[in-house]
Amino acid sequence: MAVVVVTDSAAGLSADLVADLGIEVVPLHVLVGDRQIREGVEPVEIDYSADSVTTSAASPGELREVYERAMARSGGDGVVAVHLSRRLSATWEAGRQAVQDMGGEDQVRLVDSLGAGLATGLPVLAAARRARAGQALDVVYECAVSAAARARTFILVNRTEQLRKGGRLSSAAAFFGSELVSKPLLQLVEGKLELREKVRTRSRAYSKLVAAAVEAAGDGGATLGIQHLGAPEVAETIAAQVREQAREVAELHVVEFGPTLGVHLGVGALGVVVLPGECR
Known part of the structure; x- marks a missing residue:
């Protein structure tokens, strides 16, 4: 098997790239009035000027579900999860909680991309390409960390x-x-x-x-x-x-x-x- 890379929907990656590289994507949430919509999963029309529209991070439970699925896909080779900056979103912290709940600190490596959008997506691509090439967990993780720092x-x-x-x-x-x-x-x-x-x-x-x-x-x-x-x-x-x-x-x-x-x-x-x- 191979290391599996996980990210969140704010990474801005196309569906084709995600499918080709086997990347797992956790949906973030858009709150429109009393509706909670999962980005990239459910269609949404937004008035971007409306004060009633906001966003929320993925929950630890949602992240854990995806991490566990990715771990199973990896056959035990491990998971590298690259998320948008912890200074811009609570997603990374929710991911940390999910990993703790799993007891999977050794096999699920979290990376703060220090960015959002393609500042997360490009490090994800770099790591996923290493994973597809059969590189070990440490190599894929270090690639993601290095790319995030250089972006x-x-x-x-x-x-x-x-x-x-x-x-x-x-x-x-x-x-x-x-x-x-x-x-x-x-x-x-x-x-x-x-x-x-x-x-x-x-x-x-x-x-x-x-x-x-x-x-x-x-x-x-x-x-x-x-x-x-x-x-x-x-x-x-x-x-x-x-x-x-x-x-x-x-x-x-x-x-x-x-x-x-x-x-x-x-x-x-x-x-x-x-x-x-x-x-x-």
């Missing part, structure tokens, strides 16, 4: 109010983002969203986003992820510019933010994740 994430949002309300961004950063500039450029630093730069115009913001991605890509052949919410044409333009300006792009993914991230980022959000180099 760089830059996010452009129209407003920061939703992030501030959800506690994902400090009040000071939200003020500078929403009141003084039209396009706040954010970055993930050690799993927490911070204001990177104050940008006044849309065109300048796009240029800054591309420049940050190109600089982070470096010379070694980076994997890139471009995410958006309701802005496919802009995302494709950003992807083309990064590909043209970066020295070497090994792989490029362009996807839409799922509901659990879209609720907090808002329509028009753009994100670029850069994963330089490969797991050694």
